Amino acid sequence: MLGDENVKPMLPVKDLEVATRFYEEKLGLRRVGGAPGAAVVYRSGGGELCVYRSEFAGTNKGTAALWDVSDVEGTVEELKAKGVTFERYDNLEAATRTGDIHHVGDIKVAWFKDPDGNILSIQNRPAK
16 A cells, blocks of 8 residues: 555745745755645655645654765764754763764764754665
8 A cells, every 4th residue: 555655754834935945055955846835845865855834833843854864974064064053962862972963873863953943854874
């Protein structure tokens, strides 16, 4: 059933114009569709991400989207140079932190928020 279909994360935002600047200019995502004034769809790797206007923007307290990257440290530095601020969670069980990067075993992860407070993250690609 759905196991063979693509899934598209959807992130609610209050101000679509502010959100599009963040996702396009800071994260470098490419717009591929949407509905004018209501939603924007971005291509990210082989998937898509939809950002849409909603009064419930920023109310999720968990990670809403995760990007697997080959170089966590380099991606953190690149995003910081574009003004992205990273979150530091020092109360995560079994995790240690070096700067903005959290370590749990072989996993490296760094969290940041979009302008509406949606929690996003980057993580090293899992070994194949």
